[in-house]
Amino acid sequence: MIRQHSTRQHSARHHSDRHPHLVRRWMLMSIVALVGLCALACSPQVERPDSVILFIGDGFGPSQMTFARNFLYGPGGGRLELESLPVTALVSTWSASNSVTDSGAGATAIASGFKADNRYVGMTADGEVAKSISEIAQEKGWKVGYVTSTTVTHATPAAFYAHVLNRYTDEDLIAEQLFDHQPDVILGGGKSSFLPESEGGGRQDGRNLLAEAKQAGYTVWERGQNLDEPAPSKLLGLFTNGHLYYTIDDRQYPEERRDPSLERLTQLALDSLSSKSKPFFLMVEGGRIDHGGHDFDAASVALQTQAFDKAVAAALKFQKQHPKTLILLTADHATGGLAAGDAIDWDGLKRQNASVSAMADRIRGSEEGAGMLNELTGYDDFTEQDADEVRQAIDGYTACRILGRKLAERTGVTWLPKIGNDTYGHTGEDVPLFAGGPGAERFQGILDNTDIPKILRQLLAWD
Numbered sequence: 001m002i003r004q005h006s007t008r009q010h011s012a013r014h015h016s017d018r019h020p021h022l023v024r025r026w027m028l029m030s031i032v033a034l035v036g037l038c039a040l041a042c043s044p045q046v047e048r049p050d051s052v053i054l055f056i057g058d059g060f061g062p063s064q065m066t067f068a069r070n071f072l073y074g075p076g077g078g079r080l081e082l083e084s085l086p087v088t089a090l091v092s093t094w095s096a097s098n099s100v101t102d103s104g105a106g107a108t109a110i111a112s113g114f115k116a117d118n119r120y121v122g123m124t125a126d127g128e129v130a131k132s133i134s135e136i137a138q139e140k141g142w143k144v145g146y147v148t149s150t151t152v153t154h155a156t157p158a159a160f161y162a163h164v165l166n167r168y169t170d171e172d173l174i175a176e177q178l179f180d181h182q183p184d185v186i187l188g189g190g191k192s193s194f195l196p197e198s199e200g201g202g203r204q205d206g207r208n209l210l211a212e213a214k215q216a217g218y219t220v221w222e223r224g225q226n227l228d229e230p231a232p233s234k235l236l237g238l239f240t241n242g243h244l245y246y247t248i249d250d251r252q253y254p255e256e257r258r259d260p261s262l263e264r265l266t267q268l269a270l271d272s273l274s275s276k277s278k279p280f281f282l283m284v285e286g287g288r289i290d291h292g293g294h295d296f297d298a299a300s301v302a303l304q305t306q307a308f309d310k311a312v313a314a315a316l317k318f319q320k321q322h323p324k325t326l327i328l329l330t331a332d333h334a335t336g337g338l339a340a341g342d343a344i345d346w347d348g349l350k351r352q353n354a355s356v357s358a359m360a361d362r363i364r365g366s367e368e369g370a371g372m373l374n375e376l377t378g379y380d381d382f383t384e385q386d387a388d389e390v391r392q393a394i395d396g397y398t399a400c401r402i403l404g405r406k407l408a409e410r411t412g413v414t415w416l417p418k419i420g421n422d423t424y425g426h427t428g429e430d431v432p433l434f435a436g437g438p439g440a441e442r443f444q445g446i447l448d449n450t451d452i453p454k455i456l457r458q459l460l461a462w463d
């Protein structure tokens with residue numbers, strides 16, 4: 001009875017009171033819409049990136065940046081592409097064991113948010129596994145990739161996928177852990193750690209990780225591969241046994257015999273990772289700025305920085321087409337104590353036609369001496385005694401540093417005052433950070449290297 005009454009009442013109202021009913025509904029909907037709009041406009045909006053590209057310049061301190069800019073463009077003559085990223089910060093880099101970090105501890109802090117002892121990779125100072133941002137990204141269904149100009153098992157990329165207590169003795173293990181991690185894209189050097197000795201590699205255990213990678217569904221690309229072919233979605237590209245060549249040495253060869261540039265490898269990784277709709281995390285390391293610093297090779301520092309900067313330019317171009325991409329750029333530490341001085345023979349530096357490392361190797365491996373040095377540096381005052389000092393050095397690294405020092409006496413570049421020191425040539429000043437894209441402003445100010453993955457996790461709501 002009641003129900004009938006109610007139905008009748010409703011039915012009776014249906015025609016006569018139609019408009020007031022609709023007006024009330026519209027008013028309600030308008031209020032909801034207004035509240036929604038206000039929430040959009042009035043409260044801080046969480047803008048989340050759908051992909052993250054993290055650049056790490058190994059040994060890329062503030063002086064390296066200024067020095068490279070002055071070398072390439074002259075003071076006031078231009079800026080690096082990376083300097084166009086709008087948000088900046090300074091990042092402290094001390095490690096758990098030292099005031100000056102090595103690349104292992106530095107990259108571990110950037111990758112995981114944990115301070116580690118020098119030599120550790122992907123481990124906390126207590127020896128626990130330090131889970132990296134890319135390992136979390138994988139759990140969240142993101143694709144992950146690594147690009148470097150060093151071996152792909154070198155400390156910086158390794159800190160994102162490996163967990164070992166000694167980066168120097170555990171390189172074969174790092175290669176296995178890379179394989180276990182199954183990133184979507186890995187591009188760089190270091191084939192030696194993937195092949196057994198019987199096939200020209202350095203592995204003692206007889207495993208052929210390249211063959212295993214193919215079985216696991218990877219396309220393996222090596223030296224001579226046409227990089228213009230469509231980028232496979234699961235790609236392992238190892239283009240040399242060791243590190244990719246220094247730009248200064250590689251440019252002596254015809255184009256077709258050169259190593260792929262960091263820029264080309266970055267484009268390739270972006271093509272591969274963005275081919276599916278999944279979000280992705282990509283780490284790109286400019287790994288040999290550091291090596292130039294260790295060898296007191298200022299021209300190499302500048303040219304490796306330029307190569308790094310071109311890779312950043314490729315990412316900036318990608319970001320224009322994919323505006324939800326967050327680009328971060330920082331360094332693990334600075335190297336060599338390089339000063340951006342005023343009494344530098346820039347023309348002399350630009351004449352240099354081989355890396356300090358390549359010249360030292362030539363002296364140690366042959367009778368070549370002063371003539372070769374004078375030819376490749378453009379100076380005419382190297383003596384056979386200079387060459388002998390390089391030849392008699394106790395190891396290749398010391399030979400480079402002796403030659404680098406001798407070259408610096410001519411170019412006017414200032415480096416660390418001692419050759420032997422307990423920080424391996426690294427220095428501990430704060431390093432720059434640049435950011436651009438959704439959430440970039442959260443990285444502004446004074447940071448510690450461990451803050452970087454923490455802010456990223458907060459931004460992506462992964463905590």
Ligand SMILES: [Zn+2]
Pocket residue numbers: 059103290291294335426
């Ligand atoms: Zn280093």
